[in-house]
Amino acid sequence: MAYGWVGGSLEIDLSQGKVEKQQNDPGLYQAYLGGKGIGTRLFRDKAPLEVDPFSPENLLIFATGVLVGIPTPSASFGTVSFKSPQTNLLSYCAMGGFWAAELKHAGYDTVIVSGKSPSPVYIWIDDDHVEIRDASHLWGKSTPETQAAIRQELGNNSAQVICIGPAGENRLFMASIEHGGTNSAGRAGVGAVMGDKNLKAIAIHGTRDIDLARPAEFVELSEQAFKRSETLRDWVAIKNWCHNYMQEHMDWALYGNADDMPAGSGFERYGEICREFVDRSLARELSCYNCPVKCKSMVSLGNGKYYPVKCQAWMAFTLACKIPDLAFGVKCFDLCVKQGMDYISTARTLAFAIELYQKGILTREDTDGLRLEYGNAEVALTLIAKMARREGLGNILADGTNRAAGIIGRGAEEHVYVVKKLELMTDSVYNPYYAFVTATSDRADLHFGTVALSPSSWHRERDAYIEEGWWLFPQSWRQYLDVDYSANYAGLAEMTVYGEDTKTFVDLAGICWFCTGFWPFPFLKIGDMARLVSCATGMEVDEAEARKIASRTRTLIQASNVRLGMTRRDDTVPEKFFAEEPTQRQKELELVRLDRGQWDKQLDRYYELRGWNSQGVPTAETLDELGLDDVRQDLEERGIL
Amino acid sequence: MGKTILVNADKCTGCKMCELVCSFHHAQTFKPSASRVKVKVNSREAIFTPQVCMNCEVCPPIEVCPVSAVSTDEETGVAVIDHAKCNLCRECIAACPYNAISFEAGGNEVIVCDRCGGDPECVKICFPEALVWAEAEEPSAV
Known part of the structure; x- marks a missing residue:
């Protein structure tokens, strides 16, 4: 009997339409536990590292963490290991939410997806029942629409769905896998690899037990950790953040394509703007599975709709486009989630494009007539949508700053801020x-x-x-x-x-x-x-x-x-x-x-x-x-x- | 009337920790379907509603049960299933307006909250205080 792990895994070959169930090797799992350890090891064992990221031989390995699905505080993560089209290295993304726990409850620690389906499909995992289903009707749909449609057609409202949006279908290097509105496996082109495989989504429902070797002791340790979580809970509460930290956090994040805020741009009172925004707009705070920390929020922008926002999404777009309006940042993030785009790379790429335009490296002829000016919210949102569709300038920017600079030339390379071809996060060079x-x-x-x-x-x-x-x-x-x-x-x-x-x-x-x-x-x-x-x-x-x-x-x-x-x-x-x-x-x-x-x-x-x-x-x-x-x-x- | 579980859905963050501790308390395993409390998710607007027996004055499951296996506990007011009588027809599951009665997947029992004998595990773990253990008459607790 397996303890902690559930002991099974799935190998799904999309080229053949074949699903194989396997018993895991306990020695392998003891050596690597789960997540990216298992993902990396299995990738090496099952595919040549030199594989072209956009070929059927590339793998997507979804691996749950060993402490997921049991009451471990803040354990909700699984990882996706894959060969990245952006960095051309072996990479991984981690994603929280509810999918990893559901996968374990369905009886699988790991899912290995290989091959390429001849037409759009999604995978439905319902305990023992695993099926590759047609997704032609879902192709082109946004990520929230896809998740809702799959739940509806499966008649299972508690199924957890992870999926790509149009950006993944169009194989953007900044395409993400989205889950539940606020969780993403975002970086290094993971969504593009999924799109290349014609895999729109994976839906999971599980009802199985997870047994532990020493459950009573586990629960006691876990409860102690829960008690200790109070300090962090209060500190991270979004009101505390927006009231007390946003101004200095913004200061740390000034670098690269947007490294200065012009006087009079409104950013002098960014802290105050954040305070006012959160007091006015915060509707609810959200958690992932088993997490006592509410790091994600739903905000209301007064138009009857709710928008998710989390982490750097509070500032990524406002800084990139120099627009001190959080409603704008939230709308950009929402658009990224819907299109299935990594908001970090998307925001940095926007900042890059605007800077090139300001320096005259890009002109209106290159931008399909768009004036890429700081402070122009409409242009920013239009450009994100164009990137998702690979339309005009959007097509050049769709694979991130490194590749775009190579295409644009004319000194654009000077304005690229990447490490191993991947866009940096906002405060990466703070110290x-x-x-x-x-x-x-x-x-x-x-x-x-x-x-x-x-x-x-x-x-x-x-x-x-x-x-x-x-x-x-x-x-x-x-x-x-x-x-x-x-x-x-x-x-x-x-x-x-x-x-x-x-x-x-x-x-x-x-x-x-x-x-x-x-x-x-x-x-x-x-x-x-x-x-x-x-x-x-x-x-x-x-x-x-x-x-x-x-x-x-x-x-x-x-x-x-x-x-x-x-x-x-x-x-x-x-x-x-x-x-x-x-x-x-x-x-x-x-x-x-x-x-x-x-x-x-x-x-x-x-x-x-x-x-x-x-x-x-x-x-x-x-x-x-x-x-x-x-x-x-x-x-x-x-x-x- | 004594203490009961009060639900404040506005405070629920959807973490579902209540389901796991409930499952462990009642079934000594970690399986959401063995939980007597269920978090209903409206993913579009991110509204989470913990669902548990609400001590209804008139309990529809009692009325629909063909073998009179459902009653209410005199002390706590919650629905009780007499497993000796229960024929697993699941009419009660369909009848409960709060989805508080469920069938344990892989098990063989209709299950419902028993308030853990007066010290509910779900309440103890609920850090956002969406579930509280309080006198039903005290509206201030909600």
Whole structure:
């Protein structure tokens, strides 16, 4: 009998229309637990890494976290592993909501989708019954329409549906998989791969038990964690955020294509605007499965409709288009959700296009007559819709800034802000620690990459955060708290590795990173999660073992991507952040530019702590120690090691 | 009348933790269909409604049950199923206006909230306080 896991998986070949059910290998799941660990391992075992992302041989591996579907606070996540068309590397997206728990209750830890269907289809998983169904009538529908239509035709209102929108069908690099209105697997082109497979959606309904090895102890640990969640709950409450943090958060996010707010643009009173907006418009706060933190909201814009909003959607579009009106930001986010677009890349691409227009690199001839001006809400919304449809300029922008710059030329490359071809999140370069974590992360990404709170930020909570023992890192690392980044980068590599291990374990367990280290007051640390995994599965996992399991996954992803050509040169952020003079506003905020010498020293240290050589290639010893001897052999045979 | 579970749907965030703890308390496993409380989801407007026996003065399931297996508990006022009499026809499930009676998938029983003997697990875990344990006469608790 399986504990923690449910023990089954599905292999679905869309080319053949074939569904196979399999019993999982317990050894594999003990070594990788779930999520992106299982996803990465299975990808390597079942497909050549060099596969063209838009070919039937590419896989989409949906893998649930081991602690999902049972009362683990804030555990609702599964991951999707795939070869990214945008980065051309092995990538993954994590998505919360309700789908992963439902999948486990249906009896499956993992679903592997391969092949390409000759016509649009969706997959219906109802416990033992698994079926590939026609989706021709759903093609072209928005993501909320698709989810509603599928529920209706299945006659099952409690089915959980994940689906792509028109953007995925049109294979935009910024196409996402959407679920329930507020949850997305967004980045690196995951929705485009699903669209390429002609797979519109997966609908899931499950009614099975999940059994645990030591349920009573599990529930007790879980209840203790719930009690600890109160501090974070209050801190993250959207009213608290909008009332107290938006102004400074905006200041951190000024970089790249929108790195300054002109005087008189209204952003001087952005904090106040946010306060007024949330007081007027907040209708409800929402959670994912089992989560005590209400990080998502429904707002009412006074037109009788409700709009979802979450996380950076509060500011991504307002900053990108320099429009200090949250209703505008919310509408853009809503359009992205409907079209199935990653709002982070979409917002950054908008900012990029507007900047090119301002600099004269794009003219009205290139923009189908649109005046790409800051402050023009209608033009922004039109451009998003054009991107989703790949229409005119939208077609050039649809694959993100990197590819668009290549097509546009004329110096557009100078205005691209990407790491490994993926658009940066808003506050990625706020300080050297954030930049370093972004550059070294397994997905070139900040929030759901690996960043843990910078010790020098969140000044207001900092003391309580440390004194009360909330800090994610070992208490003995307190000296890193007061590092002055303009002078030295001490501890940056150490914290990055520790944070990365914690985040990786979070992904394997299926917990939300927001509650386990990204924000202050994490109520589950890596040791707590290890105990929960022990009680759930019956394995004996302590903190050291948890970090080893995390390192195995991290190193496997690294070994895969160095085989695909990733090198030390890729572990950096755009050169401008090292070389360019800060803007006036950035100087006022005392933001420092990056120092190449310090950076390289920390990168050496990071590779050393990870057990990789100076080029970022995992060493033979490290691979052997982590039980990845097949990977060592592979790298040796290819002359990489 | 004594204490009962009061539902404030406006506060429910849809996390469904109540379903899992209920399932564990009653069936020693983690299975939403074994839960006596169910969160109804209106996904378009994100309205979540925890559904549980509401101590109706007139209980339609009692009236429709062909074998008189449904009654109300004198002390708590909630519907009670006599499993010895129940013929699993599920008429009561269709009749309850609050969808508070359900059939456990894979099990063989019609189930309904029993208030956990006066200390409901769902209330204890409900952090947004969408479910509270209070005197039914106190409107201020809602």
